[in-house]
Amino acid sequence: MKKFEGMGSLTEENYIKSIYSLSQATGEVYVSDLANKLRVKLPTVNSMVKKLAVKKLLSYAPYKGIKLTEKGKKEALSIIRKHRLAELFLVQVLGLGWEEVHDIAEQLEHVNSERFYDRIDQMLGYPTADPHGEPIPDVNGKISANKRISLSELQEGKSAKIAAVGNDEKTFLDHLNTKGLQIGDSVTVKRKEAFDGSVTITMKGKKETMLSHIVAERIWVEL
Amino acid sequence: MKKFEGMGSLTEENYIKSIYSLSQATGEVYVSDLANKLRVKLPTVNSMVKKLAVKKLLSYAPYKGIKLTEKGKKEALSIIRKHRLAELFLVQVLGLGWEEVHDIAEQLEHVNSERFYDRIDQMLGYPTADPHGEPIPDVNGKISANKRISLSELQEGKSAKIAAVGNDEKTFLDHLNTKGLQIGDSVTVKRKEAFDGSVTITMKGKKETMLSHIVAERIWVEL
C-alpha cells in the first residue's frame, strides 16, 4: 500500500483527522485530548505534533494549543470526505447497518485513489451527508453549511430534525436504535430537567421518550 | 486501522501473498525472488522470512527454498480472495477499467472485515473468477479447479478460451487491449514460430494477430 510522494503515513492521517474533529467539537485542541482520543501516551503525541508542525500541517508552540494550517485542514477534509463517502456507500450500496460501518470506513478512508472515490461519489449521487447525518465535504473540501445545534440546547416546545450524531461508539448507536431514533426524524422537546439535563421528546407516531443529558448532547438537530 | 489479535501486519500480509503467488508460478520460492518481487533487499527478506517461520506461517531452512505451511496458505488465500473480489467489484460495480483496478485492490485486500467482503461476494453473486480470469477462493480457501495452460503451450490448430493473464503490469494489460484480447475470448493458434516462440492467433470476427513469446506465455487458456 504505497502512498504517493508527499502524502502522510497512515498514522499521520489519523492525527490530522483527530485534530480536525477535536477542533470542530471544542475549538482548541490540546496534546492530552489527542493522546486520549488516539489512545497513545502524551510524549508520543508530543513528538508527532512536532513532526507535523515541521511539515507545516499544523502550528504549535510548547504548552499552547494545536491548530491545523490551511494545508492541514485540506488534508483533514480529504480524509473526512473519504470516511463519510465510505460510510454512506457501506450503508446504501452494501446494505450494512449504520452502526456497524464506522470501523470499516476507518480503514477505507486511507485508500489512496481519486478514481475510487470519484466513482463512489458519483454512484451515490454526490451526497452531502453521511448516514450519521454528518456533512460530506466536496472534492475541494467545501462543506454545505447547515447550522446545527445540540438537542440538549433546543428549547422546550420547539421541534427540529435530527441531522447528525456526535459519537460513533457502538453502544451509543445501539442506544439510539432502541429509542427508535433515526437521522431525519422530527422531534419535539416536551420537557427539559434542569436537575440532570435530561430531555423528554416526542416523535410522530411514538410515545414520549426520555434522553439523558449525555445522549441529548450528542444529537445534532436542524431547525 | 487496528488489526485483530493474531493477524499479520500489512507487511506480513504482503510477504505471505507474494510467497504464495511465486510458488504458484514456479513451485519453489527463493529469498531473491521475493526480494525482487517486493522490491526490498535480500537481508530484509531474510529476516522477515525468519520471523514468519517462527510464526509457523512458512517453513524454511538457510540456503533452501521457502514453503508456506497450511496456516500460511490459508492466510494467503484469504488475502487473494479479498484482492480478487475487490478487483471484480471495482470493475463490475464501480465501472472501473480492468487494467486500472489492481492498485486499488492492493489496498482493499488489507481491509479487515468479514462483513464487508461477505456483502461484496453476495452482491457479485459468489463469483469464481476475477476480471483477469483468475479464480477467486471461497470463504474456506477452496479454489474451483480448472486446468489451465499457457497460450504459448497450446498446439498449432487448437482452440481455447482466454481464462486469465499472469501479469498485472499496466503496460502488459494495455498491450492486450490494443490487440483486442479479452478474458473469455476464444482464440485459435494458427502458427507457432520455433525461432522466437511467437504465436499467431485468430479470433472470431478479427484478423490474425501475432503475439510475442513473452506475451503468449503470460496468457492462460482453458481448453
Place this chain on the structure above:
DNA sequence: TAAATATGTTAGATGGCTCTAACATTTTAA
C-alpha cells in the same frame, strides 16, 4: 500566594521494517 494538582516536555529505550557492508555457501564454467 504558595502548595497541590494537572498538564506538557525531554531523554532514552524498544520493536518493526528497512538499509549497507562484510562474510558464507552454492552453483557454474574455465
Place this chain on the structure above:
DNA sequence: TTAAAATGTTAGAGCCATCTAACATATTTA
C-alpha cells in the same frame, strides 16, 4: 576441480511510532 559468479546470511545501523521515567510549566485551590 578449482576459480569465478551467483546467491544467501550476519552484523550493525537508521527511521518510525511507540513507550516509561524524570523533569518543567500552568492552573487550581487552600
